[in-house]
Structure formats: structure tokens, C-alpha cells
Amino acid sequence: MPRSGTATRQNILDAAQAIILQRGFAGASIDRIITGAGITKGAFFHHFPNKAALAEAVISRFIDAEAALFKDICIRAERLSDDPVQQALNIIGLYADALDNHPEVVEGCLYASVALQRSEYPDEVSKIAADSIDQTTAQLRPYFDAAIRAAAPRKKINADDLADMFISVGEGAIISAAYRKDPSIPGRQFRTLKAQLELLFGR
């Protein structure tokens, strides 16, 4: 058995993600990444056939982590209450809590990075990022739909716009956090959103 390369691979992905969020994908040169990871060019191309494959690996890992977090939050929200309104509110509250525990959000978000450099990332990467956003809103929509049906909201509102609002607040708050260098902003923004939806659903 040869030695495992998984640590080195993670090392590369970590360095790549950090540099991509600081300098963009084009600015994240392979030389900078291998310097950041403390390895050589030979090691890099042993793990990734080219830069496009690296991009796909970085984004995929990020997306998988986000999807896992989101699914976990949905499960916990359902466990906390049977009431559809409370479930929807809990998803937002739990997401706020999760962001509080991840101060590295001030570094930025790879979803936003892909959106703002569509033509620089490989097409495949743009596609899987877009699919992941679609999947997240599709998962979220039923919760808001159920809440709207259960509570007769005080303002005419639809689940699509609420699901979009969830994504928008998340992405936008991370940009605000980056400007202010304040990692508490995303959590606070989701709690502000939660308070507004409590009113909307009469809580």
C-alpha cells in the first residue's frame, strides 16, 4: 500500500478555495495555489489533470457541504415542530445559528464567485452551481407553501419569492460581511428575516 494522498488533496482544495475567494478564479493561479498548499507542481498535477478539474472539485465539495448542512437543518426543523409555519421559521433560525458558527463566511461564497465569473469558470462548474441553487430553492419552496396554506399570511406573498429571498439574503449578507469585516452580519440578517416572517404568518 502506498501512502494516502487524501490529506494533500484536501490541502490543495483548501488553499484553492481560499485564494479563489480572495482573487477570483483567474487570479487563483496554480503557482499561487501550490505555494499556499506548500506542495510542488508535480504533486498538484498528480491529483488534478488540469485547472478545470480543480475548479470542479472545489465547487463540488462546497456544494456537497452546503447541501448536507441544509438537509440537516430541514430535518431538525421538522423534528422541532409539526406546525408548518414553525417549521419554516425554524429553518431560517437554524440557518442563522449555523452562520454564527462559521465566521469564515466573511471570506465569501463560492456560489457568488461562480455567478460573477460565469465565463471564466468551466461550463460544467457553472452548471452544477446553478443546479445546486435550483435544488435548494426547490427544497425550500414546499415549506413556505405549507406555511402559507396553514396561516393565511397578512400580505399577499408567494413561496417562490420567499425561497428566492432566502438565497438572496444569504448571498447578500455574505457580501455585506466581507465589506464590513463583520462575520455576525449573516446570522443577524437571517434573524431579521425570521422576525419579518413571524409577523407575516401572525406570530
Add this chain to the structure above:
Amino acid sequence: MPRSGTATRQNILDAAQAIILQRGFAGASIDRIITGAGITKGAFFHHFPNKAALAEAVISRFIDAEAALFKDICIRAERLSDDPVQQALNIIGLYADALDNHPEVVEGCLYASVALQRSEYPDEVSKIAADSIDQTTAQLRPYFDAAIRAAAPRKKINADDLADMFISVGEGAIISAAYRKDPSIPGRQFRTLKAQLELLFGR
């Protein structure tokens, strides 16, 4: 007097902004920009001493336009009503209208571009972008403050978080719009926000 170069300069800025929003700042090479603008390298470096100066010009122009739009909206909102709550709501509504008339928002936002490529842009550019964001929230905060004092909101909320929410929804909605290729999203998101604040202030 020699011929005027202002049209060429605008041409360069337009091409640069479009390419920056598609590929990031590092991906927006001078060769790509001059090809996009249909000019030569000599013309480019006649107008800008280096790439950093171009970045500053592009961002400054964007910031000035945003600031002018925002100021205009504030003035119109104040004219529409003397009621502080209505003024705050009108700002959001007028901003939604303005976004409806600018379908190019799906291309992205330079504020977000700078935030997500801090280390690639010249320091001066990051600084003026951050200052501009600070100034916008500082202008917005008094409106929300006045509304809170006038209306005793139904949820405990502060003007800082509301001003941040305005920025977050704006930035986030543009990212959502880019993913969905739907320029109607930002306007709809601001209207959703407005509906929530109407409830908050008892309207």
C-alpha cells in the same frame, strides 16, 4: 485642438465593465478589453496609464451612478410623503421600480465583484467601494430610524439591521438573477421586502 477621445474612453469603460462582470478582474485582460472595445493597445494606454487606473475608473463611474440613483430616489421618496414610515417604504418601492428598468442587472454588480476579489483589485479600489457601501447605509439609516420612532414596530428591530438588509437583498438578488437569468428577480425581491416592512410598521 485634436479630436475628442471621450467616446473611446466610454467605450473602453463599457467593454471593461462587461468583461469584468463575466470573467472577474483578473480574467478581464487588456487584450480582451481592447478586442471588446474594438480598439488597439496604443489607444488603451493613451487613456489609462495602467490596469489599476482602469479599475478605478470603472468602479468610480459605477459608484457615482449608483449614488446618483440612490440620492434621486431619496428625494422622490421625501416628496411623495411627509410620513417617515411611508418615506422608508417608498425608498424600497422606488428602488424596485428602478431595478425593473435595468434588466442588465443579471450581468452582476461591481460591488459584489470587488467584495469577492478583494486581493486582486488595487487597494484603492477596494477602499472606495467599501466607503461607498458605508455611505449608502449611512444615508439609509436615518429613514429607518425615523420610521421606527414614528410607528413603534411590531417586532424589536433596529435601523442598522434594516439598512444592512437593504444592501443584502440588493446584492443577493442580483446573484439570484444571474443564476436564474431572470432580470425580474431584484425588483420582486425589493417588493417582497417592502411588503414585510409594511407589516412591521403596521401598514
Add this chain to the structure above:
DNA sequence: GTAACTATACCAACTAGTCTGTTATGTAAA
């Protein structure tokens, strides 16, 4: 034994920026 590396040399394409020239347009003296 074999995969996981290090180290280094190399390449073609691209990068920001420089350089030397050329062209358009207005001013003013002859």
C-alpha cells in the same frame, strides 16, 4: 511494489506594459 510525492527543466500562449511611429484636428502666421 506502488502510489505519493520532490525537484527541476521546459514549452507555447498569454500577460501588462513600452516604444516608435502615424493620423486627425484645431491655431496662427505668411
Add this chain to the structure above:
DNA sequence: TTTACATAACAGACTAGTTGGTATAGTTAC
């Protein structure tokens, strides 16, 4: 009215360094 001239607006070849990627020969840990 022509002609000379000043000056900004360009054109395009050129350079030194960087880019992503390849090649190759040896070393290390399981």
C-alpha cells in the same frame, strides 16, 4: 487662403515576465 505647426488620439510591433501544462528522473512512505 494656404501653409506650418502643435497636440491629443490613435496604431501596432515588441519585451520581460507569468500562465497552464508537460516531461523526466529520482525519493519516500506504506
